[in-house]
Amino acid sequence: MxxxxxxxxxxxxxxxxxxxxxxxxxxxxxxxxxxxxxxxxxxxxxxxxxxxxxxxxxxxxxxxxxxxxxxxxxxxxxxxxxxxxxxxxxxxxxxxxxxxxxxxxxxxxxxxxxxxxxxxxxxxxxxxxxxxxxxxxxxxxxxxxxxxxxxxxxxxxxxxxxxxxxxxxxxxxxxxxxxxFEDPDVAKRLAWSGAIKSSLLKVDELAKDLLLWLATNYPDELSKRYNITLDEQDPEILLTQVALSRGALAQGGVPDTLLAAELLLRDVQSGLVGKISFDRL
Missing domain, CATH: 3.40.50.300 (P-loop containing nucleotide triphosphate hydrolases)
Known part of the structure; x- marks a missing residue:
């Protein structure tokens, strides 16, 4: 990318x-x-x-x-x-x-x-x-x-x-x-933080990658924020759990994963998920 x-x-x-x-x-x-x-x-x-x-x-x-x-x-x-x-x-x-x-x-x-x-x-x-x-x-x-x-x-x-x-x-x-951006990881981290518009990438894919990254690096913060279990590392399932937790539902009560993706990014960028650092030395 x-x-x-x-x-x-x-x-x-x-x-x-x-x-x-x-x-x-x-x-x-x-x-x-x-x-x-x-x-x-x-x-x-x-x-x-x-x-x-x-x-x-x-x-x-x-x-x-x-x-x-x-x-x-x-x-x-x-x-x-x-x-x-x-x-x-x-x-x-x-x-x-x-x-x-x-x-x-x-x-x-x-x-x-x-x-x-x-x-x-x-x-x-x-x-x-x-x-x-x-x-x-x-x-x-x-x-x-x-x-x-x-x-x-x-x-x-x-x-x-x-x-x-x-x-x-x-x-x-x-x-x-x-x-x-030659490095796709740099581009993703910048989008996760809000430094570049998430619309430059596919929001749902961006959110799924972020969920997997958080599940590995900040599992307690992720689980606490959305009251979800991390036994399943399927990003689609995780995003669906976020949708249910945040009340992101489409007509008929179906989880709206695109809205959930946007809410997840917003929560992370505003610090609601916790104090998070995307880079390491």
Whole structure:
């Protein structure tokens, strides 16, 4: 399976990122804490390699805490790399972003001072794929709504500079997905999380794969949410059980498995099934 996804505005954004990188001191790469690897654009790794980076694991409140800690420990190695887990809605962990940005830019500001340039404001570029929470994070850092947010990918369409206090100047960028998804598992995980529209794939098949994955990795959470038994690993039977549990019934009381598939995805994406992480180190 190879999903093509590279609208014109994303191609333009990639070019603009390259042009604007020389103007910033640090990159804030926002990823989804539930899938820290799958929600990273490999192209961004190449583009920002020479810049100090703070990886912001957004939606940490929805992710498996133990898995999140492993990613934080891994990315907090090295002088030019930091990682912070945040709950943007509540503001938990957000203050750690500026602290991390200060740490990784110490060498940058020392070089500026040697050149006679004294500047206290840290200029940061905010990068990430659509729907990981970039705009929500900026609004939280600023303390008010200054950029548009939404549940659908691709809300931010142009770059904009935003000042937050005296220490941070942020450059918001459009979410940039890679040209196509060669790895079907990455595509599925992104759809499970809501980063890409589930309509790009067959919703019922997507839900069946998710049910099997949950039955293996989070059986207790799945069983508790839908009050179902996992003795039978047939995805069709599992989806039918979800339909009955959620009252997804068609005319005549027949289980509506397509509606059940949509409800399952919605439940997982909103955290109703439990704190789930789709990626592992």
């Amino acid at each position: 190879s999903i093509q996804w590279f609208p014109g505005h994303m191609a333009k954004a990639r070019k603009e990122v390259l042009e604007q990188l020389k103007l910033v001191d640090v990159v804030l790469e926002v990823v989804d804490a539930r899938l820290p690897n799958s929600s990273r654009n490999p192209m961004m790794e190449e583009l920002t390699r020479a810049k100090p980076t703070v990886r912001v694991l957004a939606k940490a409140d929805l992710a498996d805490d133990e898995v999140t800690q492993r990613f934080l420990a891994f990315w907090n190695q090295g002088e030019a790399s930091r990682a912070v887990a945040v709950n943007i809605l509540k503001g938990d962990g957000v203050s750690g972003i500026l602290r991390a940005a200060r740490e990784v830019t110490v060498p940058t500001f020392k070089k500026l001072e040697k050149k006679g340039i004294r500047r206290k404001t840290i200029r940061a570029m905010v990068l990430g794929i659509p729907n990981v929470g970039k705009s929500s994070l900026i609004n939280r850092l600023v303390g008010k709504k200054v950029v548009k947010t939404g549940d659908q990918p691709g809300i931010t369409r142009q770059q904009q500079w935003i000042r937050t206090g005296k220490e941070f100047e942020l450059l918001d960028t459009p979410g940039i997905l890679w040209p196509k």
